[in-house]
Amino acid sequence: STFHIFQKPKYVTPENSDCFFQIKGVFTHQQSRVSLCIFLNPQVNLSTAPPEPVIPSKKPIKVELVGGKRYSWCTCGYSRKQPFCDGTHKTRAQGMKGLRFVPEKDSTVWLCGCKHTNNPPYCDGTHKQDFIVSAPLHEYTD
Ligand code: FES
Numbered sequence: 384s385t386f387h388i389f390q391k392p393k394y395v396t397p398e399n400s401d402c403f404f405q406i407k408g409v410f411t412h413q414q415s416r417v418s419l420c421i422f423l424n425p426q427v428n429l430s431t432a433p434p435e436p437v438i439p440s441k442k443p444i445k446v447e448l449v450g451g452k453r454y455s456w457c458t459c460g461y462s463r464k465q466p467f468c469d470g471t472h473k474t475r476a477q478g479m480k481g482l483r484f485v486p487e488k489d490s491t492v493w494l495c496g497c498k499h500t501n502n503p504p505y506c507d508g509t510h511k512q513d514f515i516v517s518a519p520l521h522e523y524t525d
Contacts, residue, residue: 434478436460437521440496443506450488455481456495456504460521466494466504 437460444466448454455468459476462469468481482503486492495503497510509515 434459434476436476436479436498438497438499438515438518439465439521441510441515441520442496443493443510444496445491445493447491448486448489450486450490453483453485454504455483458482458498458503460498463523466496 436458439457439460439462446466456466457464457468457472458481459472459479461471461475463471470481472479472481484504493506495506495510497515499509499515500507501509
């Protein structure tokens, strides 16, 4: 693969962290300290595999939903507010984000906890399959 180094300095913030490799504060450019940032050439696809979620629960989670309300179901598995998104994907699972949905009416539903359902955000029984049963459960650290 090839790397492309942009000549123009580009400001990188946590929200704008498409930086592949960053070297901070060790170079000078026109009397000021700069961060060097190496960006991948967008045409280079390092991996064709989609990011994989971790498994916070091997069972669905029963929730009472309010019709017309907006919800965001956690797709990455790292949220501590399962089965809903708490924004952790921004740091732990870049490229993934919560799945937004609005139920039509008040309802009690089983939302997927294993994150491998084929009918997100709802459980479709996939958690009973061996690849989930034998997979490690995500453990929260810190
Ligand atoms: S909990 Fe994911 S398919 Fe049932």
